[in-house]
Amino acid sequence: MSSSNGNNTNYSFLNKYSCSLEATVEVIGGKWKGVILYHLLDGKKRFNELKRLKPNITQRMLTLQLRELEADGLINRKVYREVPPKVEYSLTELGESLRPIILLMMEWATNNMEKVLENRDNDA
Amino acid sequence: MSSSNGNNTNYSFLNKYSCSLEATVEVIGGKWKGVILYHLLDGKKRFNELKRLKPNITQRMLTLQLRELEADGLINRKVYREVPPKVEYSLTELGESLRPIILLMMEWATNNMEKVLENRDNDA
DNA sequence: CTGGATCCCTAAGGATACTG
DNA sequence: CAGTATCCTTAGGGATCCAG
Secondary structure, eight states: OOGGGSSSOOGGGGGTOHHHHEEEEEEESSSHHHHHHHHHHTTTTTTTHHHHHHSSOOHHHHHHHHHHHHTSSSSEEEEOSSOOOOOEEEEEEHHTTHHHHHHHHHHHHHHEEEHHHHHHTTTO | GGGSSSSTTGGGGTTTTSSSHHHHHHHOOTTHHHHHHHTTTSSSSHHHHHHHHHHHEEEEEEHHHHHHHHHTTTTTEEEEOOOEEEEEEEEEEHHTTTHHHOOOOHHHHHHHHHHHHHHHHHOO
């Protein structure tokens, strides 16, 4: 039994989150995290590349979200010590494991978001 | 061609969101929305049932999130005019369409959240 | 039982300027 | 180029009490 070794090594994260879903939402739920991950799905990107892909995100927020994604182990940050500086972000294996979810979320919006907005308008 | 009829009826939601993913995140990204949807996956639930399933959500927040989900057309709210009051929430077809995403998010956390928390601890 | 109304507070996010 | 450092605003969320 998994609980025979004193502390339960599996699913101990449920101490922090009362439900698995909460955890995933927290990990990719930041306003820009999902989008960043999405853009990294097709390969590594430099800081300014990401900023160009999302012009309405501020440098500050981009940096913050990248740092959090890095701290969670979802992305790698590779610094090239040159002048001018060059930093490349890429998905870790853990980040890669989110691919199906990201793609499904993209697809869902494409197929259903119009309806959602119609519904909102109707009872507005 | 889809653009031949003057205004593009498809994907007009991209005026509001610069990326499909942002849209989906907004729809299920509320702190409790995903969890509520999850609990509705296996059938309709009453207000207090949901509250019992998530004791740490306040009545106010539960009400608010339910209202938003309803406004987006993801859930139905059926009021039984009796005393005491009885209200049942259930998924609409649109809400049902989120099932694969919800389940995938659950599964992802189960398989990967431990690693995420380890990563966080390590560079904390 | 299912909320609504009110008050409050923190953390998420944004604007702007500066820097190695 | 790839960030920090400040300052500021707001919306998300919580606590509590009231009500049909």
